[in-house]
Amino acid sequence: MPALNTSAISSAPAARAALDDLWLAETVRLREEHWGPVDDAQAVRQARLAPGPLPQRILLRARLLGRQTGLAACLAAWRRAAVIGLVLLLGAGLMAGIGAALGALGDGARAVNVLHALGALLGLHALTFLFWVGASVATPRGAGQGLARLWLWVSRRLARGPDTSLAAQALLGLLARAGGLRWLFGTVSHFVWLLALTAALATLLLVLSTASYRFIWATTLLDPQTFVRLTDVLGWLPARLGFSVPDAALVAASDGTRQLPALAQAQWSMWLIGALVTYGILPRLLAWLLSVFMLRRALAGLRLDPDLPGYAGLASRLAPPADTLDDDAPAPAWQGPRIGHANASAVGVAPTLVGLELAPDLPWPPAALPATVADGGNLDTREQRRRLLDTLAARPAPRLLIVCDARQTPDRGALALIADLSAAAQRTRLWLLGDDDIAAAAPSRAAAWRDRLRAAGVAEEDLLRDAAPALRWLEEGHG
Template sequence: MTVLQNLWLTETIRLREEHAGPLEDQEANRLARAAGGDLSIRIHQRARWLAERDGLTQALRHWLQGARLALIALALLALISGAGLGFAALGDGQTPVNVFWALGSLLGLNLMLLIGWALGLVFAGEHDAVLGRLWLWLSEKLARDAKAAQLAPALLLLLQRHKLNRWALGVLVNGLWLLAMLSALVIVLLLMATRRYGFVWETTLLGSETFVAMTQALGALPALLGFSVPTVDMIRASGDAALNIESARQAWAAWLVGVLLVYGLLPRLGLVLLCLWRWRRGRTTLRLDLNLPGYAQLRERLMPSSERLGVNDVAPAQLHPIESAVSMVDSDGALLVAIELDDRPWPPKLPETVKNAGTLDSRESRHKLLEQLSRFPPARLAIACDPRRSPDRGSLALIAELARSASATRVWLLQAPPGEALDAERLGDWHSALQQLHLPFADCMPLNWLESGHD
């Protein structure tokens, strides 16, 4: 995951908590504290865990896929629009081409929008481009993920805070116009190569000298790149009718192509490179703003001045399959732990290779063990539970948290004491809950598995 994506997810989590209230984050905070580092690193670690748990990481992947599809769709639209401008400017070759009308068709809209974009950038400081909004809207629609709706506002806020949205949208807008101008230039060249065009200029109010001056002024910069400019005689003669002279047609064609290249394509190319440079330069300076209320209130939880013990959060309403975050390489040994045993003798006799973690019957004992497991995760963990108790959400959340701290986990549902029978319905609830968690369980201690990893 890139630095930008990490910041993006962190900002999404902040906005989500700001609007919907704090998330259940005890395990995320514990893992962030165990990872160490400064406050920014711990906030990122917490956000990554919460985003993975709540499906935001997958939603981000879907949004990025939608963004690519939206960009391809807009690029195709730009290419088709540019080709349409080329066809509209030159026509079918049956009638002479009015050079200034053709030039207005090719460059008019492009130059007006370019000036508007530049003025908005200089005077307003921000520019919410229509193409940018369209791209964000298409990206969200093509993502087809309800959770992806939270990502676009978070991205915009993150970029606006660092004044990078103008450059990101600048790359998009100018890049699409660059494609349109390139498509128009290619179509113009193809049409000129396969059809015979005559060129004229027409006016009722202006004199010929005005068009001579305009033609020479517009052709000055293209002439520096080697494009020919019609002579004064050619310009004046073209005011009456299209000259049936090969050199005149070629001079007008070269002039039109040169003006399109210099005033249509090259400015957009320059702006794309400028915006891309500013975007890449600014992206390296992206940092969390720790003064924001959503981040400032995490300081005591992630970097506490004194350790606070216990679980104060409401247990999750839905059980999710457990995926251990610990690999076999990073874990070692076997551990047995019990949860809330009332009148049972404990622990059972264990071989030396299996360690006893005791009984978790208080918030302090739970917190202490989870902190130890975050530093020294076991390869195999057996959790003993008393099925005479109901599988409440708090117990199941603790089992899930313990299981994520080990490479492999099994649940031991203890048998009833002599002379007492287990409630079948309650036992079925345990089986159903553990199946939802995708945790293996049995009614006897998995001793062979704890010792060797095999049954």
């Protein structure tokens, strides 16, 4: 029977856990919280033997269960969906920026109202940016972003599966506890806006470089000097960055009643471009850099909290085993066969023979063992099974021969123990002790053993009847 190879995942990181490990552990925790505990006997056994503190063993258990339950693949699917959703959102932002620039300038047949153009380019951006600033001040931990929420919605729609909602919930909860959720939202939202505004700038530069436009202002109620002052105020900061600003005489003359030279239209173009860069691109760039910095800082501070519901109960189950198969601790008081200690220190290192709840009338070991074969003993109590499984988890046996009493009825517990033992060995075979006798006396019971073992994945060649071929196969695994 093939053995589960856990050597690659038994080495938990000694320092800070990666985001993926914490995300997977949180997803496993939420799944067990919603739908009850999973079968984690093998994962707990591996995690108990791992070095390091409790959080590292919890993360190792989560990695093992992630493979067993498919949650690791679910997280990978959600991550791919999130990337696709972000690409779609960026594409929409790119098209929106290009459309805003073309809409602000028009088709060139009519004069461009500079204030209308400025509002088309910066209006929605200014409202959402001011809302973000206000929300960040009023509710620092709960400031959300509409574009980021849209990204999450698209990601959920793209990632299909029963556990995809848990993956998103786990990630958001993990980041929220670390104070990084709003910075994740800010990073996504500001980046989309930054791309849209940059696309608008590139479109402005391209169109204004290849076509002729006439810029004016117009009013029915306001005094013309209002536009002079407004142009000067809005142009003050861009002028500090090197952008040209129309003087008062040019602004006053741009009322649409007279023809202005091309140089005047160029100054209005630079004023519009300078306002887009200064009040659009630069604030979004700074906000995006701040969000990225704070998000990285929050991610660096991520830690697993062992006191969370779902983790607190794992402390006792993941406690390192205090003893091994070949220690000198006193055995529990009980009547019946005990695990043998002949060559017990080699259990897991050398080919190993183990008995599965053999009756007291059967001798143990059932045959003389070669010096190169380890005696795993006859397992008849839960403590004996646990100690042997812990030893094999730490030192997987090259070959494992499990001796079964064919006179007994194969139940689920026996089959589960066979599966656990075979998972801790590179090769496993079963020796049905007394199979020939039971086949003649009770053929239905012999058939039951074989049928259930085959259903569990045991090949016909891995079922042995006689001592000689069984021990010969076991001894061949030495070295």
